[in-house]
Amino acid sequence: MNKNKIPAVVLSGLIGLASNVALAQIDATETALLGQSLTPIGAQKVGNASGSIPAWTGGLTKPPPGFDASKGYLDPFAGEQPTYTITAANMAQYAELLSPGYKAMLQKYPSYKMNIYPSHRTAALPQTEYAHIAQEAIGITLANNGNGMVGYQSTSVPFPIPHSALEVLYNHLVRYRAGGYQYYPTEMVVQANGSFSPVRREVKLVMASAMGNPEPNRLYYYLGKVTSPESVAGGQTLVHEPIDQTQETRLAWVYNPGQRRVLRAPEISYDSPVSTSDGLRTNDMIDMFSGAPDKYDWKLVGKREMLVPYNTYKLADRSLKYGQIIQPNHLNQDLIRYEPHRVWVVEATLKPGQRHIYAKRVFYIDEDSWGILASDLYDGRGELWRVQEAHSLQRYDVLSAIHVSEVAYDLQARRYVVYGLENEEKITQFGVQAALKDFSAAALRRSGR
Template sequence: MNKNLLLAAILGGLLSLASGSALAKLDTAEVARLGQDLTPTGAQKAANADGSIPAWTGGITQPPTGYSAEKGYVDPFASEQPLYTITAANMAQYADRLTAGHKAMLQKYPDYKLQVYPSHRTAALPQGEYDLIRQEAGTVELAGGGNGLLNYQKTSVPFPIPKSGLEAMWNHLVRYRTGGFTDYPAEMVVQSNGSFTPVRRIRTLAMASAMGNPEPNRLYYFLQNITSPESVAGGQTLIHEPLDQTREQRLAWLYNPGQRRVLRAPEVAYDSPAVTSDGLRTNDSVDMYNGAPDRYDWKLVGKKEMLVPYNTYKLADRSLKYKQILQANHLNQDLVRYEPHRVWVVEATLKPGQRHIYAKRVFYIDEDSWGIVSSDIYDGRGELWRLQEAHGLQRYDILSAMQLSEVSYDLQARRYVAYGLSNEEKPGQFGVAFKLSDFSPASLRRSGH
């Protein structure tokens, strides 16, 4: 009996370790590296060996001359020219720095290209965020097999030195987004002939840690209201996202303008299709990844130098019209900037017995901002299905590197969906303080009438 108990304890410990929940917290020496050989967010401060990725020297913390919220972001690198352009003809030369999805796009579409520019490590946060990261770095732990956080308060990087795939993913999930914002993203499903209809909405997000009276076990509150076209206008989605998803599942509600009813919507999660995406993206691929991680096994592959979308100020130009950005098969690649950067590579493999239309996902997470910049998505047959990429930039007016927009290419259907573009929309408001009552189901009902 004693031998059996010992064996069970050992196996239980190994399973716990594999899930990521038994990893030790950072010790004093590890925390001390923040701001020394590591940046305050945990990235490697030094340049890479050949200098193609520079040292981090603080990022961009002031808007360039000429910036205004109404006119939009001024490109601090507007005078730069591409160092080189990658096409199907020369992609083999850069294969070790390309994602599987980008290789597939180069092979599939003769006019697809990646224009590679000098690398600039622009990411920067407010000093208060750096202080919080250091304060909580030695106390936050994964909870419940990695499906939540313990001892979490307000930090935007709970695991600056990640030791598991789930720790790296949680850094993405809680990264700094100014506490709360309202913006006006458009979504376009682009057909194989290049046609599209913009779906406009009002999006509001508030991190629970930035609110004065959040409910227990809350990570954030989310509300979106579709404003056009008329066929879908008035539809609303409300989400209360748990911090520990083993204690409580996501709470979601939908407002149906035709019925004038608010309904609980537990299906707004995992692989159910995102509203208005025409099936081209799942609910858990919004923001590149969101929600409970419990259906996958997560592996931290390590850090790698890759060519990824970065500093995409050209794509943010408010003088651009959507018809200049969106083309048949892919975005106008003259507007997308790629740079060499170090990224954390995390593999998510569907657990035995679990269901999801994506059997495997490979995420590439920027070491400086902790935002996912790209992901390769595989179907149940093990074939590459979709490529997702995020178009990030340093929002120097609010000191956040939250991405500008996202695109999901369906390599099998030859269609894609772009989400988050706001070139033709009014500017968003960031650093907004919200009340708990702003995100109640009752307020959802009132706003629909």
């Protein structure tokens, strides 16, 4: 198949969206579709013609029997078996459901496979969020050539009926995260032989909309501290994330335990490497994409059916040890659940005159949660370089589909980095309370001491 041709499974509905720089504003006629033919956040309610994707009927809003938040998430689909498995031998049969990244992984590693399970559209938000989305969406438009929003206050889906690629991207950036949370993610750089050393962190992230006194042009506040290994323990990063990063660049500070100093860190942005990732993860790969979009031209390719990681409760099982998850070349694929879902396809191409290690990026964004589930990253020669995927699950106790982990495979170096696993760590705490003073440079300095 011509690699430049959009597959037949790309859906035409809701795609008559002409310009990718249009500052369109939806009207009451369009918002009336929310909760009717569309879900309250803008996905198509109906399933697909083949029945492999079901209709959305409200999502997963109640924990399964026996759930205990202190012990982690129970898998509501634990009894299900894969309906089929994709390997390099049969991948041609499912080519139109696979991204170039997944095809490359199947071709490169004989041990790589994708277990495909029945599709469950579990994503759901609190009813108060649905009302908020419908109310606020009418007044929001893109601003500053797509680098910010006018009329945005605090909704988690500013563009439920998107008219451009950047509107889809902003839905990912501001999606609902239960106000904020404190969690304990690990980062593992995995060598070709499968060896790894966990880097552990304690992180607090609070959305500005959940704080009583946020500063103008703020999306969230982040404070992360490395707790082990000893060689890097004590290092801290503080971020005030703007909504419009051309109006105001990302504000970041670091605490260096060796110097016992707090320093401004303007380099924590774009393609600068995350310090503990051995160069495998850039700062704008965090959360699959974060930061300013201004280095790229953005194109909305359309919506298509694709096989993506979904309902990955098995991977989040707290009885697992990291040695059971991490394998040479890729994660233990028996622990990853893939399902057919509809995704928005967004393509970012580096603007002339701009510099970035990725010349092109293609993102696959879940229609039901607005989270980026996978992405393909290309180098300056146009070669596929890295493949990212996010392991999503519906957190039925707080009604949010926050990723449980992310992985980035480097096809050229035959190494990968996985971030966010908490199987051996403390339980994530949602709804954490914080004040602006908790995210000040002075607080960072005191925490270091």
